[in-house]
Amino acid sequence: xxxxxxxxxxxxxxxxxxxxxxxxxxxxxxxxxxxxxxxxxxxxxxxxxxxxxxxxxxxxxxxxxxxxxxxxxxxxxxxxxxxxxxxxxxxxxxxxxxxxxxxxxxxxxxxxxxxxxxxxxxxxxxxxxxxxxxxxxxxxxxxxxxxxxxxxxxxxxxxxxxxxxxxxxxxxxxxxxxxxxxxxxxxxxxxxxxxxxxxxxxxxxxxxxxxxxxxxxxxxxxxxxxxxxxxxxxxxxxxxxxxxxxxxxxxxxxxxxxxxxxxxxxxxxxxxxxxxxxxxxxxxxxxxxxxxxxxxxxxxxxxxxxxxxxxxxxxxxxxxxxxxxxxxxxxxxxxxxxxxxxxxxxxxxxxxxxxxxxxxxxxxxxxxxxxxxxxxxxxxxxxxxxxxxxxxxxxxxxxxxxxxxxxxxxxxxxxxxxxxxxxxxxxxxxxxxxxxxxxxxxxxxxxxxxxxxxxxxxxxxxxx
Amino acid sequence: xxxxxxxxxxxxxxxxxxxxxxxxxxxxxxxxxxxxxxxxxxxxxxxxxxxxxxxxxxxxxxxxxxxxxxxxxxxxxxxxxxxxxxx
Numbered sequence: 001x002x003x004x005x006x007x008x009x010x011x012x013x014x015x016x017x018x019x020x021x022x023x024x025x026x027x028x029x030x031x032x033x034x035x036x037x038x039x040x041x042x043x044x045x046x047x048x049x050x051x052x053x054x055x056x057x058x059x060x061x062x063x064x065x066x067x068x069x070x071x072x073x074x075x076x077x078x079x080x081x082x083x084x085x086x087x088x089x090x091x092x093x094x095x096x097x098x099x100x101x102x103x104x105x106x107x108x109x110x111x112x113x114x115x116x117x118x119x120x121x122x123x124x125x126x127x128x129x130x131x132x133x134x135x136x137x138x139x140x141x142x143x144x145x146x147x148x149x150x151x152x153x154x155x156x157x158x159x160x161x162x163x164x165x166x167x168x169x170x171x172x173x174x175x176x177x178x179x180x181x182x183x184x185x186x187x188x189x190x191x192x193x194x195x196x197x198x199x200x201x202x203x204x205x206x207x208x209x210x211x212x213x214x215x216x217x218x219x220x221x222x223x224x225x226x227x228x229x230x231x232x233x234x235x236x237x238x239x240x241x242x243x244x245x246x247x248x249x250x251x252x253x254x255x256x257x258x259x260x261x262x263x264x265x266x267x268x269x270x271x272x273x274x275x276x277x278x279x280x281x282x283x284x285x286x287x288x289x290x291x292x293x294x295x296x297x298x299x300x301x302x303x304x305x306x307x308x309x310x311x312x313x314x315x316x317x318x319x320x321x322x323x324x325x326x327x328x329x330x331x332x333x334x335x336x337x338x339x340x341x342x343x344x345x346x347x348x349x350x351x352x353x354x355x356x357x358x359x360x361x362x363x364x365x366x367x368x369x370x371x372x373x374x375x376x377x378x379x380x381x382x383x384x385x386x387x388x389x390x391x392x393x394x395x396x397x398x399x400x401x402x403x404x405x406x407x408x409x410x411x412x413x414x415x416x417x418x419x420x421x422x423x424x425x426x427x428x429x430x431x432x433x434x435x436x437x438x439x440x441x442x443x444x445x446x447x448x449x450x451x452x453x454x455x456x457x458x459x460x461x462x463x464x
Numbered sequence: 465x466x467x468x469x470x471x472x473x474x475x476x477x478x479x480x481x482x483x484x485x486x487x488x489x490x491x492x493x494x495x496x497x498x499x500x501x502x503x504x505x506x507x508x509x510x511x512x513x514x515x516x517x518x519x520x521x522x523x524x525x526x527x528x529x530x531x532x533x534x535x536x537x538x539x540x541x542x543x544x545x546x547x548x549x550x551x
Binding site for chain 2: 204298299302303305306309320321323332335336338339340344346347348349350351352353354356
């Protein structure tokens with residue numbers, strides 16, 4: 001069920017929050033051996049919150065669509081009194097004494113936190129094959145990765161344990177697990193959602209956002225999360241708006257850019273077919289497909305790597321005397337960052353200025369542009385390279401090809417299911433919007449979702 | 465007189481260089497990451513550096529030409545606003 005379906009059932013007294021939460025807890029427990037989606041389950045506090053939510057609704061206190069809805073969050077969001085591991089042994093016993101801004105806002109909206117999800121160590125990778133807490137597995141095929149770094153959130157939503165789990169996205173870490181697990185993933189504009197209390201990976205690249213079962217659910221969560229926060233210096237003062245697309249949302253007249261270069265190169269043929277079919281549907285619904293050429297995205301991705309190397313290694317520098325406690329893949333990335341000169345970091349930030357200006361010219365022609373979210377569907381656990389369209393690359397570089405550059409630009413991006421590939425795994429379309437035009441990509445995404453119903457695709461799981 | 469303008473490229477070919485990784489790095493103007501790691505005092509062993517050097521070399525090759533395109537007036541995309549938000 002989606003958030004809105006649960007919310008309707010709650011208000012129709014067909015179900016209680018206590019029942020929804022208990023069902024989520026039962027499902028999480030039943031699927032944990034198969035998926036390893038959770039690092040911490042908060043059963044007692046969740047049941048108590050659910051009872052309170054039910055009591056409030058009975059008294060006529062209605063906090064909105066998230067009221068009484070079971071949710072989960074990635075384990076890098078600080079939760080007062082609950083350990084926050086960031087998927088790392090270094091933080092294994094870290095118990096914050098405050099809540100992240102995201103937790104505060106979700107709690108104020110009445111959402112019920114049932115647990116904290118597994119992730120790639122320190123959010124620095126895309127497999128969520130964690131050396132300390134075990135591999136998180138894909139609900140569509142447990143031999144495959146769920147993506148990352150918000151892999152547990154992708155698995156929990158993809159499996160239907162919860163209708164929403166929070167993720168963070170520094171170079172695709174919301175959109176990749178959303179794509180691999182068949183969920184919707186929203187990376188808002190940089191500064192739209194406060195980063196306060198989220199353990200950092202790349203200060204200028206980190207974005208917080210939801211993974212959900214529908215586009216409208218992501219919009220409802222953004223309604224709760226968006227807004228100024230003086231505790232995050234990067235958080236925008238721009239007022240938020242109502243992001244939920246209306247019933248019957250339309251793409252008629254929306255100019256959707258379809259890149260002629262880069263984004264459809266080296267793509268698995270069945271992924272490309274699904275994405276292009278989805279775009280034809282958009283056209284049939286009245287959207288105007290506009291061929292565009294984009295600046296050198298390989299260069300943009302290189303800039304992203306320099307920025308992330310330097311920022312992540314700076315963030316973790318004080319812990320590097322414990323580098324032996326960090327898994328080999330993340331340790332290698334952190335070690336590389338320690339050798340990036342300061343001049344390269346500054347020049348990468350200067351190149352960012354150039355690319356934001358040059359890439360921004362697309363907005364003269366289109367309202368948003370569409371790409372595959374990932375060039376392939378989920379690789380297998382332990383797989384080191386992936387091949388797509390005759391091009392072979394490291395799984396991390398392949399998975400991030402179409403998403404990480406968008407973090408350098410800071411623009412909003414939505415990943416939404418658009419079918420299955422030849423192996424029966426989910427495929428995802430990425431819609432990238434103008435800065436702070438989350439409403440535009442959510443409206444287009446909702447119209448496509450209404451027309452195709454791909455968000456209803458679900459994996460076959462035991463005891464279904 | 466041995467002025468800089470008279471300096472010649474090393475009289476070695478790639479076949480010679482292939483027997484000596486240090487020579488390859490010199491010929492290709494690549495960085496010596498082991499020396500950089502040592503000078504930076506980051507506590508990386510030679511084995512650590514050997515593991516990450518290919519990635520760093522690849523990043524260098526991709527990034528150096530990009531950085532060379534920057535003109536002096538381009539500011540970094542990080543903004544410092546003196547005074548704003550201060551008491």
